Amino acid sequence: MARQEYEIVIIGGGPAGLAAGLYAARARRKTVLLEKGVIGGQISLTELVENYPGIPSINGFDLAQAMLKQAESYGMETQFVETKALEQDGKAWLVRTAEDEYLARAVIVTAGADYNKLGVPGEERLTGRGVSYCATCDAAFFKGQHVAVVGGGDAAMDEGLFTTRHVDKISVIHRRDRLRASAILQERAFANPKMEFVWNTVVTEILGEEAVTGVRLRNRETGEDSGLDVAAVFIFIGQHPNTDFLRGLVPTDEGGHAVVNDWMETERPGLYVAGDARRNSARQVVSSAGDGATAAIAAEHYLSNNFAA
Amino acid sequence: MSKPADVTDGSFEAEVLKSDKPVLVDFWAPWCGPCRMVAPVVEELAEEYDGKVKFLKLNTDDEINTAAKYGIRSIPTLLMFKGGEAVDQIIGFRPKGDLKKTIEKALA
Structure with a gap:
């Protein structure tokens, strides 16, 4: 099992994670974004995003690709892996995936939410068949x-x-x-x-x-x-946050959304949750992007104050 | 070199069903976001399995007969063919590791 070291690990490549990556990379922090599926998350399936200020109308997948390109142009790395576990390791954080481990000084969880299923007979069997x-x-x-x-x-x-x-x-x-x-x-x-x-x-x-x-x-x-x-x-009957790996680490509401303060900080130093995975998210592209930026700025302050350059 | 080539309704039998190697067919369409994510992963796999597995892509907008024949109602769908039969399928975007498992199973 290979161990890779980063200053900031971002878990989830939707608008919150991509914005966090942009800010972290522009702060010249060694940053990797981990994505288990498709860059953009929920918006990658959205035909038209018409409420992102400054962009009258854009395909969701294209918007996500533009955000990715922008963040990567400042040095953010991207890896397609699914996060299985998150553990505190002294002053650092250990992110485990099926194949690798990532050691990080700060972790920003922007894992978003997955769609709910109806849970009725026939649904699973006929998925992809109508x-x-x-x-x-x-x-x-x-x-x-x-x-x-x-x-x-x-x-x-x-x-x-x-x-x-x-x-x-x-x-x-x-x-x-x-x-x-x-x-x-x-x-x-x-x-x-x-x-x-x-x-x-x-x-x-x-x-x-x-x-x-x-x-x-x-x-x-x-x-x-x-x-x-x-x-x-x-x-299309709503969604549930992908916060399983946060269980026991940070308090969540009944729906499983992590409780954070105005800076997206959890009770644990160096651990942030932003976007749809947090409690009281407005669940919009623009608010999630704002959340991600806020978390990255908070993480930058934390790194500056707690780790020698 | 080994980038997945296009397969059509007309060439499907010769290219896929009569292939002596296992064939992975990527059913896609230009308007499908997740399909655009699958394509580069399939390209990487085509490099890795060059010579062992054939990789093709089928545009479901144009080649409607083949898509209908295999009951494709969701894309991206990857179908694994072996000896003229569809032996495995992957519906929707999945990480590369999952795709590899499907390919290894067909090669076993």
């Missing part, structure tokens, strides 16, 4: 068909609106009687003739042998069961 968590990836396979979108937040509306380019009809299945999405996305969704709304309803099963053929639904008000023939189910 069950999808990424409409921008998969909507084109259902040209001219009727599909379901589950959820009522920004992601559900954004992905649903994108999907209308390909499919004939979308049934938005939402457990409440109103959407949680931002007003502008609601306006667009209600104005779109391809979108219909099934309120107060949950999915109880996803049906199909080789591929999705339909869903079983239950109305939460009346308790009535019904069926709907659809060729795909796109699921």
